[in-house]
Amino acid sequence: MQKCRYGWFLFLDVDYFKKINDTCGHAVGDEVLRKVALILKDIFYDCGITGRMGGDEFAVMIDKKDISENEMQAALNRFFKRNFGDMECGQRGIPVSWKESGCDPDRRSAVPFTGGG
Secondary structure (H helix, E strand, O other): OOOOOOEEEEEEEEOOHHHHHHHHOHHHHHHHHHHHHHHHHHHHOOOOEEEEEEOOEEEEEEOOOOOOHHHHHHHHHHHHHOOOOEOOOOOEOOOEEEEEEEEEOOOOEEEEEEEEO
16 A cells, blocks of 8 residues: 655646637637646646646645645646636636645545635
């Protein structure tokens, strides 16, 4: 049996992505996905692994004991405050929702999923 390790798992979803693709076109939709991926990588490069799960869903795995819940919230705030920019078709910004969970083996439980965005 593998020992539980400290860490966090973030799951992010681009809201209304189908609408963005349908109204702005697939080229703009692809650019949205690239922007989200690059910003996630920039924010979490030193403490986690980021990746696209598929479609408009992204995940960040943070395997680091010394990142507190407050630091995690601060990193998420930096992500959401980044200027994604307006799109050519008039869409302002990129709406993203998220869920997070953390593992703390000292408490022998996972931190429950929370979310927002």
